[in-house]
Amino acid sequence: MGLLCSRNSRYAEADTEENAQAAEIERRIEQERKAEKHIQKLLLLGTGESGKSTIFKQIKLLFQTGFDEEELKSCISVIHANIYQTIKYAKPEKGEFAQNELDSSKYVLSVENKVIGEKLSEIGSRLDCPCLNRELAQEIETLWKGSAFQEDVLYARVRTTGVVEIQFSPVGENKKSEVYRLFDVGGQRNERRKWIHLFEDVTAVIFCAAISEYDQTLFEDEQKNQMVETKELFDWVLKQPCFEKTSFMLFLNKFDIFETKVLKVPLNVCEWFKDYQPVSTGKQEIEHAYEFVKKIFEELYFQSTTPDRVDRVFKIYRTNALDQKLVKKTFKLVDESLRRRNLFEAGLL
Amino acid sequence: MSVAELKEKHAAATETVNNLRERLKQRRQQLLDTDVAGYARSQGKSPLTFGPTDLLCCRTLQGHTGKVYSLDWTPERNRIVSASQDGRLIVWNALTSQKTHAIKLPCAWVMTCAFSPAGQSVACGGLDSMCSIFNLNSQTDRDGNLPVSKTLSGHKGYVSCCQYVPDEDIHIITSSGDQTCVLWDITTGLRTSVFGGEFQSGHTADVLSVSINGSNSRMFVSGSCDATARLWDSRVASRAVRTFHGHEGDVNTVKFFPDGNRFGTGSDDGTCRLFDIRTGHQLQVYYQQHGDNEVPHVTSIAFSISGRLLFAGYSNGDCYVWDTLLAKVVLNLGSVQNSHEGRITCLGLSADGSALCTGSSDTNLKIWAFGGHRRVI
Numbered sequence: 001m002g003l004l005c006s007r008n009s010r011y012a013e014a015d016t017e018e019n020a021q022a023a024e025i026e027r028r029i030e031q032e033r034k035a036e037k038h039i040q041k042l043l044l045l046g047t048g049e050s051g052k053s054t055i056f057k058q059i060k061l062l063f064q065t066g067f068d069e070e071e072l073k074s075c076i077s078v079i080h081a082n083i084y085q086t087i088k089y090a091k092p093e094k095g096e097f098a099q100n101e102l103d104s105s106k107y108v109l110s111v112e113n114k115v116i117g118e119k120l121s122e123i124g125s126r127l128d129c130p131c132l133n134r135e136l137a138q139e140i141e142t143l144w145k146g147s148a149f150q151e152d153v154l155y156a157r158v159r160t161t162g163v164v165e166i167q168f169s170p171v172g173e174n175k176k177s178e179v180y181r182l183f184d185v186g187g188q189r190n191e192r193r194k195w196i197h198l199f200e201d202v203t204a205v206i207f208c209a210a211i212s213e214y215d216q217t218l219f220e221d222e223q224k225n226q227m228v229e230t231k232e233l234f235d236w237v238l239k240q241p242c243f244e245k246t247s248f249m250l251f252l253n254k255f256d257i258f259e260t261k262v263l264k265v266p267l268n269v270c271e272w273f274k275d276y277q278p279v280s281t282g283k284q285e286i287e288h289a290y291e292f293v294k295k296i297f298e299e300l301y302f303q304s305t306t307p308d309r310v311d312r313v314f315k316i317y318r319t320n321a322l323d324q325k326l327v328k329k330t331f332k333l334v335d336e337s338l339r340r341r342n343l344f345e346a347g348l349l
Numbered sequence: 350m351s352v353a354e355l356k357e358k359h360a361a362a363t364e365t366v367n368n369l370r371e372r373l374k375q376r377r378q379q380l381l382d383t384d385v386a387g388y389a390r391s392q393g394k395s396p397l398t399f400g401p402t403d404l405l406c407c408r409t410l411q412g413h414t415g416k417v418y419s420l421d422w423t424p425e426r427n428r429i430v431s432a433s434q435d436g437r438l439i440v441w442n443a444l445t446s447q448k449t450h451a452i453k454l455p456c457a458w459v460m461t462c463a464f465s466p467a468g469q470s471v472a473c474g475g476l477d478s479m480c481s482i483f484n485l486n487s488q489t490d491r492d493g494n495l496p497v498s499k500t501l502s503g504h505k506g507y508v509s510c511c512q513y514v515p516d517e518d519i520h521i522i523t524s525s526g527d528q529t530c531v532l533w534d535i536t537t538g539l540r541t542s543v544f545g546g547e548f549q550s551g552h553t554a555d556v557l558s559v560s561i562n563g564s565n566s567r568m569f570v571s572g573s574c575d576a577t578a579r580l581w582d583s584r585v586a587s588r589a590v591r592t593f594h595g596h597e598g599d600v601n602t603v604k605f606f607p608d609g610n611r612f613g614t615g616s617d618d619g620t621c622r623l624f625d626i627r628t629g630h631q632l633q634v635y636y637q638q639h640g641d642n643e644v645p646h647v648t649s650i651a652f653s654i655s656g657r658l659l660f661a662g663y664s665n666g667d668c669y670v671w672d673t674l675l676a677k678v679v680l681n682l683g684s685v686q687n688s689h690e691g692r693i694t695c696l697g698l699s700a701d702g703s704a705l706c707t708g709s710s711d712t713n714l715k716i717w718a719f720g721g722h723r724r725v726i
Contacts, residue, residue, distance in 0.1 A: 022447035026412065028493050029437070029451055033414050162478035162507055163458055185476060190506045190526035190555045191574050194599075195476055198434065198458050201415075 039167070040338060043199045044184045045237055046208035047230050049216075051253045054321035055208060056164065056184045062328050063168035162186075170335050178339060182206075192236075200242035204313070204338060206249045207234060208321075211293050212257035214270035227270045231300060238304040247313035247341060249334050250297060255290070256320045262289045272296065290318065313341050374594065377630060385623065385633040386676035397657070397672045399679035404670070404705070406687045408446045408716035412439055417694060417708030419461045423468040424515070424700045430471045431714055432462035438473055440485065443704070443716055452483055452495045461510045465518045470498065472521055474508025480523050482535060501533045503540050510558045514583075515566045522569055522583075524556040530571050532583055542586040544571070545579075550588045552579060558602045564609030568626070572600030578614050580626055593624045595631045602649050607656045615647030621661050623673065635659065635671050637678055649695045654702025662693040668707065682707065682717070689715060 046052040167181045183199070199205075213226035234250075237243065267276040267289055273296065279288050294316055301314055315337050317330045350358075383391070415434030422429050427443040436457025440450040458476035465471070474480040480501040489495055506526030514520040519535045529551060530544040545551015554574035562568040568590070572578045576596045579589040598617030605612045606623070611632065615621045621635040639645070645665035652659055652673070659671040660682070668682035682688060691711030698705050705717045 018442070018445065018447050018449070021449065024493070025439075025448045025451045029412065029414065032453060033435075163456060163476045190528075191599075194509070194526065194555055194557065194574065195458070195460070195507055198460070198476060200434070 039179050039181050040203040041199075041201070042180055042182045043202045043205050044182060044208065045205055045233075046210075046253075047226065047233055049213060049226060050208040050210045050230065051321040052206075052208040053184060053186060055206070055251065055253070055319070055327065056166070056182065058321060058324055058327040059168065059182060059331060060166045062324065062331070063170050170331055178335060180335075196237075196240055197242045202246060204247035204249055204334070205237065205243060206251060206334070207237065208251045208253050208319075209234065209297070210254040210257075211252045211290075212254040212261055214267060214273060215261070215265050225270055225272075228272055231272055234297070235300060235304050238301060244309055245312065247338065248301070248315075249337070250301075250314070250316045251319045251330070252290075252294065252297070252316060253319045253321055255318050256322070258290070259286050262286055267292065313337060370594070381630055384676075385674060389674040394674055396675050396677055397679050399658075399670065399672070401680065401685045404680065404682065404685075404717050404719060406685075406715050407718050408443065410441050410446050410714040410716070411712070412448055412451070413437065413712045413714075415712060416691070416710040417712060417714055418459065419473075419695050420697050420706055420708045420714060421463045421471075422697055422699050422706065423464045424466050426468055427699060427704075428464070428468060429697075429706055429714065430462050430464050431708055432459045432473055432475075433712070435712075438462055438471055438483070440471065441714070443699070443706070446716075450485055450495065451493075454481070455497065458507075460507060463511045463513055463521070465513050466516050467518050470518065472511050472513065474511050474523060476507045478502070478504045478507055478525070478527075480504075480508050480511050480521065480533065482521075499535055499538055501531075501535070501538055504529070504531065506555065509556065512559055512561050512569075514561060515563060517566070522559050522561060524559045524571055526555040528552050528554060528556060528573070530556055530559055530569075530581065532586075542583060544581050544586050544589070549586065552577070555599075557599065560603045560605045560612060562605050562609045563607070568609075570603045570605065570612045570626075572603040572614055572616075574599040576600060576616070576618075578603050578612070578624065580612075591626070591629050593629065593631070595622055595624075595634075596620065598646070601647060604650050604652060606652055607654060611656075613650050613652060613659060615650045615661055617646040619644035619647065619663075621647055621650055621659060621671070633673070633676055635661070635673075635676055637669070649693075651696050651698045651705065653698065660696055660698075660705060662696055662707070664692065666692045668693040668696070689713065 044052045044056055163183055163185050165181055165183045167179065169179050183202075185195075209230045210226070213230070216226045217224060238248070263281070263285060266278065267273040273292070276289070276292050278285055297316065305312065315334070317333065319330050320326055410429070410431075413431065413433040413435055415436070417431050417433050420429055420431040422443075428449070429441045429443050431439050431441070433439070434457075436454050436459065438450075438452040438454065438459070439448055441447070442449055452471075454473065456475060456477035456479075459473050460475040462471060462473040469486060470482055470484050472480055472482050481497050482499040482501070483495045484498040485495070487495060487498060501521070501523070504523065504525040504527050506528070508523050508525050510524045512522055514522065514532075520541070521533050521535060522530060523533065524530045527546075529546040531540050532542040532544075533539070534541050543549075545556070552571065552573040552575050556571050556573045558572040560570050562570075567583050568580060569583065570578055570580050576594070576598060578593040578596075578600050580591045580593070582590050593614075596614065596616040596618055598619075600614050600616045602615040603612055604614075610627060611623055611625050613621055613623050619636060622631055623633040623635075624630070625632050645663040645667065647661050648664055649662045650659060657673055658679075659673045660668065661671060662668045663683075666683045668688075669678045670680040670682060671677070672679050683693060689707065689709035689711050691709045693707045693709050695708040696705060703718060706714055707717065708714045
């Protein structure tokens, strides 16, 4: 450590092998950075009932081209590790589930499968996982089919993910087009302010607001109106320092429910919309009510945007997450806005 | 009993607890006749002479393409692992500043990283709610990436911090946004103990940081968004040994003092504090007024090897070196020559205390050493 303290010392002699290794690492990092440069990151945000997860699923169904080979390969080791981890639950004495289950006879394995189970448990308990070969894969399949706890295991797996992502290209692989990576941070019942900064360099935030919720209160807090909760969240997100230059795409969602509700339940039951006055009936009224809501959101946007941020792209879209055609059309418009923005930034517009 | 009656009972009980807490606070203040700085001054302790030439930047580690969020030194050989917004872990040789490993993570949203005691593995965690372990000696795949050796899953929220139990390569403690800390057995991948959570008394908001006692590795302290720090005995998961109140904002970082009898904290309220684990007292507050701008948050802290210095990184780019005894700032690493161009987001001291590593939003890491005649304190 003395070498570090002396100001004029040369760096400790690194041997040539170490230098070569470091150079290789740097080359790889540069390669990966170039490959990722053109990928535009999008973050889905919204309150619990906003329908953002449905939007996520729709986009996945509509556009996903699948992962490229590199990413698939990098996933393989994760999948292997997960398989070994999951299958070790086949040992009833050690598994977590058996401890909680009153009727543990459900987990008893047949004699033949017990042998396989032992072998796989042994593998699973090692720190390093061997590569998954055909023989092992077949043994795992045998055990899996004979087990009674598939549901529990599946359920456990779904619960653990914190972020889901999909990579897609809305125009199709053949044409040279934008590649997007969409993130949905789901299932986190915690403080957004502690992780929102991680998304600082996303191209755009897609904020989902369910406009049909103006007469509903939160599940967790009966005093709080869902629309007001959405308003507060939107306001908070707009003011975050990490989104100073980020484009905002506001999806006013659940329009189909809004349509029918607004004719029966007046908008002004929600305190945020208390200034609303209905003007007519039927389709005209629906449009009028929608325009009112849209304007209120616009006002909120400008109130929450400081002068140095007015250059941000801000667009509002009317959506119904269950209508696949509409989601597709909406996303194509989003894509257009973002591409225009990129050209503008590059000084080409 | 009806829901309304239950709510009333709950409100009454909460009020009682708050009153008791207030009385405890007042009683403590009566017992505390002075703080560390007051006592040190009365004993005639002289302030440290510490200037810009006493701590020099001797290495700049470049290579990350995004902000550096976390770093950790090996306990022995001088290597550092760092985690960045670019979704990578990089392992560095601190002496030669060469990279020995670069790991592209399956989930790019990483918030923390740690080196195993033997230096063979690194762990990381983040928004994926999992803690992933990588064995540095395993074969890299065709693209040069290390495969995940183990995934520790079970948390229901982001993993904010992780630390291996000293001298035990197979045990690691994580803190999470799901309000719990967990002690894991890496070989089985299972949770050995869960500290806090639904049916146990623990933190009531996201847990942001953990620090294990270097002198007694059964004890660890955690800091949380509930503005408290809690001391735990790893053998007793059901309740915390003690809860430390005092901060007025999220406790972002906690670190044990070198002798293991005290620990430091850093918070959104702009202060660092020193607490004593035996008496539960708050010994000192470290805070410097800035004028009426927004109070900057303390994001990370570290103690020098004797504990005489407290390094603290702030959200506005400052990195104060505090004289812990006299509660005075002796240097601002954020504004010396050759300092980072961005905020300092994380910092850590080498095992022998002779070097400090800082990570920044400018994507670099810097290593600082005590210069010239200055002996290591």
